[in-house]
Amino acid sequence: MSGDPLPQVHLAPSFLQPFPMQSSPSGDLRDSLSTRKHCTLRRKMKNFNNGFFPSMLFLLICLVYSGLANDPFSHSHSLKTECIMKPPRSIVEQELILLSHSDEDDSDQEWEIDENGAIREMAQRIQLQQRIIYSFSAWVKLRGGNDKKVGIVFRSESERLVHGGEVRAKQGCWSLLKGGIVPNVSGPVDIFFKSEDREAKISVTKLSLKQFSKKEWKLKQDQLIEKIRKNKVRFEVTYNNKTAVKDAVISLKQTKPFFLLGCAMNFRILQSEGYRKWFASRFAITSFTNEMKWYTTEKVRGQENYTAADSMLKFAEENDILVRGHTVLWDDPKMQPSWVENIKDPEDVRNVTLNRINSVMKRYKGKLTGWDVVNENLHWDYFEKMLGVNASSRFYNLAYKLDPDVTLFVNEYNTIENPGEVTATPVKVKDKMEEILAYQGNENIKGAIGAQGHFSPIQPNLAYMRSALDTLGSLGLPVWITELDMPKCPNQAKYIEEILREVYSHPAVEGIIIFAGPEVSGFDKLTLADKDFNITETGDVIDKLLKEWHQKTSDIPNIFMVDHENEEEDVSLLHGLYNVNVSHPQIKNFSTSLRLEVTKEMGPRQVVRVVINA
Secondary structure (H helix, E strand, O other), X not given: OOOOOOXXXXXXXXXXXXXXXXXXXXHHHHHHHHOOOOOOOOOOOOEEOOOOOOOOOOXXXXXXXXXXXXXXXXXXXOOOOOOEOOOOOOEOOOEEXXXXXXXXXXXXXXXXXXXXXXXXXXXXXXEEOOOOEEEEEEEEEEOOOXXXXXXXXXXXXXXXXXXXXXXXXXXXXXXXXXXXXXXOOOEEEEEEEEEOOOOOOEEEEEEEEEEEOHHHHHHXXXXXXXXXXXXXXXXXXXXXXXXXXXXXXXXXXXXXXXXXXXXXXXXXXXXXXXXXXXXXXXXXXXXXXXXXXXXXXXXXXXXXXXXXXXXXXXXXXXXXXXXXXXXXXXXXXXXXOHHHHOOOOHHHHHHHHHHHHHHHHHHOOOOXXXXXXXXXXXXXXXXXXXXXXXXXXXXXXXXXXXXXXXEEEXXXXXOOXXXXXXXXXXXXXXXXXXXXXXXXOOOOOOEEEEEOOEOOOOXXXXXXXXXXXXXXXXXXXXXXXXXXXXXXXOOHHHHHHHHHHHHHOOOOEXXXXXXXXXXXXXXXXXXXXXXXXXEOHHHHHHHHHHHHOOOOOEEEEOOOOOOOOXXXXXXEEEOEEEEEXXXXXXXXXXXXXXXXXXXXXXXXXXXXXXXXXX
């Protein structure tokens, strides 16, 4: 691993003398570590009870140079990590291995946790350092009973609990539990496993804790971006006789990026020319905050008014801005039109709801890239209480029949931004999407997952975010960040950039929409420009990333197509649509143009051949 040296990881000195650690161990240190792959400590454990019921494992820690662990930047969303018979072996550069009370030097050892809800005090603690990213992984399975969520919890000296990730464990087969922590302060923590069932009997193997400086983490992000957001493209310009045309000039201009960083808008954009110019010069996709919602379009029963939404859609279409629909229905009982809240007859609720779905979806059929069909239907259950447990699934079925080509989202909050969430965890959001798709008639729905991303004004837990996106992406459906924002704080610009880079570097994510705007827009959390449209510090971050994630227009001179294995002749291009112009300074009146599509489906390398008739 390259980058800044990592701080020393401390083991309790009364048990084991620690040895120094650098981010890239020297030869002497490698030799030392290779002879000490396991260390075993013994200490009496003491029972205590603090009011919640996780099962836990007595963990001991030893630093190693190589071993068994899951790389947080591996494409685990596309690999099978649920219910496999034997966890795979992977070699990593440097990690902490968490060991059980055993003298056995057995890297495939399985440890059993069945404390019937009791919590045992750790005999060994881990000293974590502020601003270091710690990524945890372990393979877990149940030894009996139905599927249960199993999570990892970090406990500080002040008894504060930090939830680090979770997985749905199954009986008799292994599933990968991933997560992590980015400590706000330095200090010791204990590590526990937690199950939603206090009687759960859990087995664990291949536990590891990897640490990264922020510089190292970003390096990993950048390396992954090169793989998932770009392709290598080779241009071969030849004469009819297949000889290379020296000094040909190839000009590239990206006309449409395939990964979109967009921004929400509200009705104020109709009132401000400055807001419209500011918006249209930056963003290629949007959603409307309230203007398509039921409580806006039908404030009085039977009197629909789509004026604001229609006008905003017209502005978007005139400026080639895509629109994502938000929202057909909202499962929060307090977010219904006031007249709907007063309806007590379920049959009447069913009739007005069906009318709403038909009205809004027929009106905008073919004009939107996607729809939130039943917003926040894990946190809330208004329609399920009124119309039955399958209400959401039935509404998705109707939406699909009305517009079969549009993408239909499950859209929830706290899924990636709050590790302590219990209602809309990544596992539960995934389960909800599977439930909807399993409903009769829904198997061909173009489904997608929306993670809203309303972050608190604190250091984001990047390791947890990555594991959460792994879980959401494991269905193979598109994942979007749909409402990203954060309250104002001294480090807002820094934190927002970290979040956006984390999301962009994850293979499952296909786009981002931020809830932000200039001061005139009224977005009071992410304000990107002041009243005179001067860019704020956070706005500068957004502009920088918009530029970075859009391929720069460039000329590529003197490409010699003589060595087909020479990768230096390849150009790394972001996925998207391009206009390509080929010319030659010494061939009069010669210029040819073509359109190029660069996509991940084309494979890691594309070859573009241009033949000159001269």
